[in-house]
Amino acid sequence: MGAIFHAMLPIMPEKEKMKTLRNHYCTYVDSSIHHIVYSFHRRGIPQKHIDAKVFGGAQAIFIDKLSPSTKNIMTAYEVLTEYNIQVVASDVGGHKELITDNETGFLFKAGDSVEFGERVIDLLADKNKLKSVLLSGRTYVENFRNWKKSVSSYLPLYKKIIEKNSL
Numbered sequence: 001m002g003a004i005f006h007a008m009l010p011i012m013p014e015k016e017k018m019k020t021l022r023n024h025y026c027t028y029v030d031s032s033i034h035h036i037v038y039s040f041h042r043r044g045i046p047q048k049h050i051d052a053k054v055f056g057g058a059q060a061i062f063i064d065k066l067s068p069s070t071k072n073i074m075t076a077y078e079v080l081t082e083y084n085i086q087v088v089a090s091d092v093g094g095h096k097e098l099i100t101d102n103e104t105g106f107l108f109k110a111g112d113s114v115e116f117g118e119r120v121i122d123l124l125a126d127k128n129k130l131k132s133v134l135l136s137g138r139t140y141v142e143n144f145r146n147w148k149k150s151v152s153s154y155l156p157l158y159k160k161i162i163e164k165n166s167l
Contacts, residue, residue, distance in 0.1 A: 010075035
């Protein structure tokens with residue numbers, strides 16, 4: 001069984017969460033993943049049997065690290081890690097910092113279905129490796145890809161910009 005979604009925004013705003021998820025689960029990355037995991041659970045598929053493939057979005061207009069597609073990929077990685085779902089990511093270029101191959105996840109060449117299949121077979125064959133990489137991925141997200149860390153890294157930059165513009 002499989003599932004796919006194309007979300008435009010990373011995180012559903014609190015005010016939207018009060019409305020039914022049916023209207024928004026393909027608009028936001030976080031709610032899409034929650035919906036898919038819930039749907040699999042309803043069908044009796046345990047989380048430990050779910051793997052994820054995360055595709056990068058287009059970045060033609062946005063060349064900075066905070067482009068919408070980068071935020072979407074980061075959000076997907078964070079939410080999947082919260083569920084302890086292994087991420088097998090396509091090597092799409094600019095997002096290699098999210099996954100270190102064989103440490104926090106697994107990379108393969110974009111469009112290479114044979115290599116992707118080999119990576120999945122390797123994962124299924126080595127449960128210890130899978131658990132180790134899953135734990136490393138979760139630790140990485142908890143330590144480096146959280147909002148507190150993000151804010152602390154951008155705060156000095158914002159202060160510098162404000163200071164420069166107030167002169």
